[in-house]
Amino acid sequence: MNMAKVRKILKNNTGKDLYQHSLGVEKTAFSLALKHGADSKKASKAGLLHDYAKNFSFEELRSIALENDLADEVALQEPALLHAPVGAWLLETELGITDKEILEAVRMHTTGAAGMSLLAKIVYLADFIEPGRTHAGVKKIRKTAFSDLEKALLCAVGFTLGRLLDRKKIIHPNSVFFYNSLVSKTRSGDI
Ligand SMILES: [Fe+2]
Ligand SMILES: [Fe+2]
DSSP, rough: HHHHHHHHHHHHHHHHHHHHHHHHHHHHHHHHHHHHOOOOHHHHHHHHHHHTTTSSSSHHHHHHHHTTTOOOTTTGGGGHHHHHHHHHHHHHHOOOOOOOOHHHHHTTTTTTTTTTOHHHHHHHHHHHTTTOOOOOTTTHHHHHHHHHHHHHHHHHHHHHHHHHHHHOOOOHHHHHHHHHHHHHHHHTTOO
C-alpha cells in the first residue's frame, strides 16, 4: 500500500487534530531516520500510522486487546497504553502491513522498551517532538534529537515519567526498563 493511500485511510478515520499530529510524526520520523541512518520510508510509514487506534473508546480497545491477547494486566487498565498494541494489530489485520519493524515501532510507541530497534526509538521520539508539541523543554529536546538521539530519548522518557508521577497515572514497567537502559548508556559514556 502506498503512502498516498495510507494517508487517505487515516484522514477518513481520524479527527483533524490527530491527522495533523500524525503528519507531524511522519515528517519528523523521516528526518530523524535520515539523520541517524534508519530506513526513512519505514520511519515515515510507522510515524504516520502510530496512532491508528488512538480515537477508539476504552471499551473497544479493551475488547480487541482481550480477544486477541494483545496486552498485559498493566496496559489493560489504561487506554493511553492500549492504543499502541491494538493499533499495531489493526494495521496488520486491516491494512495488511506485515513489516515487523513498523509493527514493533507502533506497538512500543507509548511505553518504549529496553532494547528497542533504532526505528522504534525514532518513532517514540518523533511522537514527542513533532512540530505540534508544545510541552516544556520540547525545543531543546527537538534540537538534541538530531545531534544525540539517546540523550534526547533520556530527556523525553524522564519528562514523561515525571508527568505520569505528578498525575498519579499508571507507569508501565517497560517504560521504567526503557529509562534504565538509557541511563545505563549515559553511565557507560555512550551519551
Ligand atoms: Fe499514541
Ligand atoms: Fe502520537
